[in-house]
Amino acid sequence: MTVLMPKTALLFIVVQTFGYSISLLLTSGVNYAYYILLGFIIAWVVISWFPGYPSTRFFQIIYDAVRGVVDPILGPLNRRIPPLQIGGFALSLAPIIAIFGLSIGRTLLLIIINQFIRPVTG
Numbered sequence: 001m002t003v004l005m006p007k008t009a010l011l012f013i014v015v016q017t018f019g020y021s022i023s024l025l026l027t028s029g030v031n032y033a034y035y036i037l038l039g040f041i042i043a044w045v046v047i048s049w050f051p052g053y054p055s056t057r058f059f060q061i062i063y064d065a066v067r068g069v070v071d072p073i074l075g076p077l078n079r080r081i082p083p084l085q086i087g088g089f090a091l092s093l094a095p096i097i098a099i100f101g102l103s104i105g106r107t108l109l110l111i112i113i114n115q116f117i118r119p120v121t122g
Contacts, residue, residue, distance in 0.1 A: 023118035027110060034106040037073070038099065044070040045095050073098050 043066045054060050074094045081097065083090035 021118075022121040023113050026113050026117060030106055030109045030113070034102055037069070037102055040066055040069045041073070041095050041098055041102075044074065048092075 047066060054063050077094035077097055081093050083092045
């Protein structure tokens with residue numbers, strides 16, 4: 001007689017066998033995702049200081065990659081929140097709000113992992 005296990009239970013056993021803690025893996029994943037997105041937002045802020053499309057192919061690839069990651073996050077914010085007019089230039093508040101939102105989301109996910117997942121998985 002064979003016993004069939006759900007795939008998630010099998011994954012849990014395999015991960016625990018190799019000495020990894022699921023809560024530690026989730027915590028690390030949340031932290032990595034946060035810092036990667038934070039880096040892309042900061043790169044977009046720096047890129048936005050230089051008007052125009054980059055002239056070299058290398059910088060075009062970087063520009064397109066950063067824009068592809070950041071536009072789904074900052075695009076809706078830019079459409080809803082008008083830029084702050086200071087003197088002769090405008091300051092977009094979207095990156096600041098996105099960073100605060102990412103920080104709050106990261107904190108909430110870490111609380112959920114530490115309070116609910118870590119006691120169950122160890």
